[in-house]
Amino acid sequence: MKAIVFDQPGDESQLYLAEVADPAPAPEAVLLHVAATALNRADLLQREGKYPVPPGANPILGLEVAGTVIEVGSTVTGFEVGDNVCALVNGGGYAQQIAVDHRMLLKLPEKLSFTKAAAIPEVFLTAYQALYWIARIQASETVLIHAGASGVGTAAIQLVRLAGGVPIVTASGHKHAALEELGAARCIDYRAEDFAEAVLDATDGRGADVILDFVGGPYLAQNLQCSAVDARIVSLAALGGARVADFSMAPFLRKRIQLTGTTMRSRTDEYRRRLTADFRRDIWPHFADGSLQAVVDTIYDWEEVAAAHRYMASNANVGKIVMTIGLD
Known part of the structure; x- marks a missing residue:
């Protein structure tokens, strides 16, 4: 062959x-x-x-x-x-x-x-694993999906909706219309907006219950900032780098945040x-x-x-x- x-x-x-x-x-x-x-x-x-x-x-x-x-x-x-x-x-x-x-x-x-x-298969099983097996998403929870226009991102939007949750995504501005059509409740242009502040604004200060992250170290501080109490962060990649500068455990303890890394x-x-x-x-x-x-x-x-x-x-x-x- x-x-x-x-x-x-x-x-x-x-x-x-x-x-x-x-x-x-x-x-x-x-x-x-x-x-x-x-x-x-x-x-x-x-x-x-x-x-x-x-x-x-x-x-x-x-x-x-x-x-x-x-x-x-x-x-x-x-x-x-x-x-x-x-x-x-x-x-x-x-x-x-x-x-x-x-x-x-x-x-x-x-x-x-x-x-x-x-x-x-790859994107839906990855998103299903992250949302249903690891984060154990519940109805009405808010989920922040980074790289919302990626294969896993577009799968995750749909699976969050299927579970009765509310998907918020980060993506380039010209991709927002397509993601809203898929079911994204709020699209954040990560180049033009502070995504942590945008998530807190969209949730009346509560933050996201679940975060799917592909960026890694550069996003950790903002992810913690916009996490809700008892939030679950699932790290699927570290495309922006794995290192974290000036890391503090305080948000994990104060908000009881869980961080899980996974690859398929x-x-x-x-x-x-x-x-x-x-x-x-x-x-x-x-x-x-x-x-x-x-x-x-x-x-x-x-x-x-x-x-x-x-x-x-x-x-x-x-x-x-x-x-x-x-x-x-």
């Missing part, structure tokens, strides 16, 4: 199509013909040599796929050849075929396309299977009834992978950047 690979860390020009070995599915896995994958920030970091591949993970880029089952392992139940599915995977999405544990699969509703389905790719296979099972039960039916939607910004052919990576690096997208996988 063919896959997109790179020989040494660097910019997007390092990526190219090459012949690689076909995957061999284990008894509990299915073999998928991959129709589409989607880009994630981890793809860019791995390509740059800044995100080491976890032990046992597939070194090929791509953390989510949509496609068709073409072979079924001997112990697989509930799936058969011809099923259209999507899945969170631990690498390998930038390829024509991939072997996936059947417990990670989500069967596509009839009207969900491969390009839309490929935009769901470092989780065990068993954890990811349990998360997927809960997501399949609690969230997946809402894609069939239309109350949740994949948010796709742009679709590239995989021969345009360099352009797709450049576009993601520009931070111009609202939602996901999807890549279709060629047959030849």
Whole structure:
């Protein structure tokens, strides 16, 4: 089969199509013909040599796929050849075929396309984990979502609404209309406004009950400032840097704030299977009834992978950047 690979860390020009070995599915896995994958920030970091591949993970880029089952392992139940599915995977999405544990699969509703389905697993499972498993969001709570126009951000807006919460987001001003249409109650232009003051103003001084953060150290002081009593901050990345200057524990003690860091790719296979099972039960039916939607910004052919990576690096997208996988 063919896959997109790179020989040494660097910019997007390092990526190219090459012949690689076909995957061999284990008894509990299915073999998928991959129709589409989607880009994630981890793809860019791995390509740059800044995100080491976890032990046992597939070194090929791509953390989510949509496609068709073409072979079924001997112990697989509930799936058969011809099923259209999507899945969170631990690498390998930038390829024509991939072997996936059947417990990670989500069967596509009839009207969900491969390009839309490929935009769901990584971001919705990440947002679901952060909001439902870690923060344990409750109805009527206010949630501050940084990077609201990102894939995880657009998923989180919808999941907060589904839980009966109130989503407030930070994003560039020109993205606000699209995020309000998705359900954001308040959009904050982080370039023009102090987001902590804006959150406190929007909540009559209470602050946010839950904060999803991707920026890291540079935002910690403001996150603490606009946290409500008993707030839960979930740190999903440190794109702005991990260091914190002049750090004080006082706000954590005074407001009883919890700070939890998490990444998806470092989780065990068993954890990811349990998360997927809960997501399949609690969230997946809402894609069939239309109350949740994949948010796709742009679709590239995989021969345009360099352009797709450049576009993601520009931070111009609202939602996901999807890549279709060629047959030849």
